[in-house]
Amino acid sequence: MRVGIVKIVESALAAAKNAGQIKAEKLPDIIIEKSKKEEFGDFSTNLAMLLAPLEKKAPRQIAEIIAGNISKEKYVVKCEVAGPGFINIFLDKSYWLSILEDILKSGKDYGKGNIGAGKKVQVEFVSANPTGPLHIGHGRGAAVGDTLANVMKAAGYDITKEYYINDVGRQMETLGRSVYLRYLELLGKEIQFPEDSYKGGYIKDVARDMLTKFGEKYKDTPEAEAISVFSKFAGSALLKNIENDLKDFGVEFDAWYSEKSLHEKGLVADTIEELRKRGFIYESEGALWFKTTEFGDDKDRVLIKADGSKTYFASDIAYHRDKIDRGFDSLIDIWGADHHGYEGRVRALFKALGHDDQALKIIFIQLVALLRNGVPVAMGKREGEFVTLRQVMDEVGKDACRFFFLMRKSDAHFDFDLELAKSQAPENPVYYVQYCHARIRSIIGFAQEKGIKIPESFDLKLLEKLDQKEEADIIKHLASFPEVIERSAVHMEPHRITFYLMELAGLFHPYYNKNRVVTEDADLTAARLLLCDAISKVAANGLALLGVSAPEKM
RNA sequence: GCGCCUGUAGCUCAGCUGGAUAGAGCAACUGCCUUCUAAGCAGUAGGCCACUGGUUCGAAUCCAGUCAGGCGCACCA
Helix, strand or coil: CHHHHHHHHHHHHHHHHHCCCCCCCCCCCCCEEECCCHHHCCEEECHHHHHHHHHCCCHHHHHHHHHHHHCCCCCEEEEEEECCCEEEEEECHHHHHHHHHHHHHHHHHCCCCCCCCCCEEEEECCCCCCCCCCEHHHHHHHHHHHHHHHHHHHCCCEEEEEEEECCCCHHHHHHHHHHHHHHHHHCCCCCCCCCCCCCCHHHHHHHHHHHHHHCCCCCCCCHHHHHHHHHHHHHHHHHHHHHHHHHHCCCCCCEEEEHHHHHHCCHHHHHHHHHHHCCCEEEECCEEEECHHHHCCCCCEEEECCCCCECHHHHHHHHHHHHHHCCCCEEEEEEEHHHHHHHHHHHHHHHHCCCCHHHEEEEEECCEEEEECCEECCCCCCCCCCCEHHHHHHHHCHHHHHHHHCCCCCCCCEEEEHHHHHCCCCCCHHHHHHHHHHHHHHHHHHHHHCCCCCCCCCCHHHHCCCCCHHHHHHHHHHHCHHHHHHHHHHCCCCHHHHHHHHHHHHHHHHHHHHCCCCCCCHHHHHHHHHHHHHHHHHHHHHHHHHCCCCCCCC
16 A cells, blocks of 8 residues: 555654754655656655755755665665655565555455545535426436545545525426426317427426326416426436436436425525625615625626515525534535536635635536537527437436446536447447446456365465566556545545556556466466456446446457 | 636547657558458658746646637526
């Protein structure tokens, strides 16, 4: 584990300080990286160059001092100073043995860490309005949110995944009316559809369900009453669909939080009242305003409109206030990039309530452009012909869909090519990674058929058999897995896991092609089987974080 | 006009709180299946890290400005 390397350097640094060789009070964070070239050893650190200004000495001079101390540490066979002041560390083979043992022993737990221990974090994502099916953009948010939650859990954080349901307001009324009108149409009435009504085919489906369930019951009901009934029915039906889509996408939430419940519990009124007491509320032109400009927002925002109805923003601040009150150490919101204009006003709430808005982290998901063989697929809600998550999932499969969404960092636009995602060709990264796992399981199966027993664990004698550069590279990469998880969690960048896995597969496949695992040499066979087993375990653990399956056969 | 995101090989993208000669896949060209899965592998070629300044031992990375693309600037949700 590279964590172990940090310990080695820390220990050497402490020794140098005790001996009076280093004086600086505040030591910089220790950064270790895999050496880029073989001659630079196994690991390198730029520590001396960071320390130089503090010590007021030349980097190389400090490097010599630290290197001398590192040389005395366990597992270190050699430690050199190079270039402008890099410290290159060469480790004993037994170090790698401890890594492999750790992987084989830990199994599914390998990679987990505790950097997040004791920290309660809420991740809120998707939160799409229940007025229609999830589209492809929601899918990206779902993949990022769910994977981030998995990664942070693996890093020791206490994670709650939450979905906020916008189940009140005009959109719900529009939904109710849209379904109601379709219902009347089904009963043979001539209907004029208002400009703002929802026109997707799913509206007709819900109307048909209403008809099946209630017959002509609402044919002559007063419109307002009917719309209320239809709104409720449609909202819960569409939410059920969303929940099903997400479930099939491998996403399950810990909590579903209803906007309506905020109003019912009086939390919206409470929040406004608290802001009023704090002096950030005023009336103007018949509306009630929140003075967000006090906190850097572009303009003040309306909470209660002149017609007496509350804005979406009013419930949103009540919701975030409630999140704060629930005692999370950190709140993560995952929003579509088209909502970035809301950041300032939500942060204003935190500041107005006297909370540190740094506790809130907003991840913006950039847009997804759907392509087919490089040609854009028509999108846009206008005609109700937008591409749904369900359609894409059905076409390319859950695994490819999730994996693809995690192949880009969130703040980069993403071109999703359906044909590439479907293709069973080497240029499709999903298959490349899954194939790595399946191939190894197949090799292990082959060995077992031949009656070869995989040893329980590594010993030095077996490790000596793994004397190729490719094998050392693989083991080093396996060793960095826990740290990749940790950094992925700390930086909240789940795509790092995807790249880690592509790199792992990229190390394994060439190795496989060059070397035979099962041979006449019993020790060599055992050693390589153990290495392969370790690779497949790490691949499986990584894929599990992404919510992508690790098939035994392909 | 203001704000946010993006700009790295022909294409799609990595590049971890600044580090040693900037990486991968695809496309192109040359090869590899009687051997544990060819959904794979080996090799060749490909670069003013958008541009200009600044910060320092050191910049694709940080700062300022410029240019280009996307998105957002409601008493909408």
